[in-house]
Amino acid sequence: MEVIAIQKSILDGMKNELKTLLELTENATRKYTPIFKEEQWLDNQEVCLMMKITKRTLQTYKDKGLLPYSKLNRKNYYKLSDVRALLETGLPYNTNDNGFTNQ
Structure with missing residues (x-):
């Protein structure tokens, strides 16, 4: 086992820096907390499974503005x-470019 000795003043400085970093992190995330507490968010895979659609169909819904989304990282x-x-609108799953169904 290795023992490292440092001065108490240096240790206290490191503690203060870590405390400041923690406060900055909490302040940065505080403004986003209400957004995620109010609403459950799903990723691509979860939406595809829930709607029983392919990723390509999901992309079409996004391209046509049928399903709003937010991008993060x-x-x-x-x-x-x-x-x-x-889903409640009963949107047909096979629509052509103009939005009409192929029937």
Whole structure:
């Protein structure tokens, strides 16, 4: 076992720096906390499983503006309420470019 000895003043300085870093992190995330507490967010895979669609169909819904999404760190997230609303509209799964169904 290795023992490292440092001066108490240096240790106290490190503690203070860590405490400051923790406060900065808490302050930075505090403004986003209400957003995530109010609403459940789903990623691409969860939406595809819930709607029983492919990733390509999901991309089409995004491209056409049928399903709003938010991007965080290059990953898309969808509000559960938006996904449920789209499901409740009974949106056909096979639509062509103009939005009409192929019947």
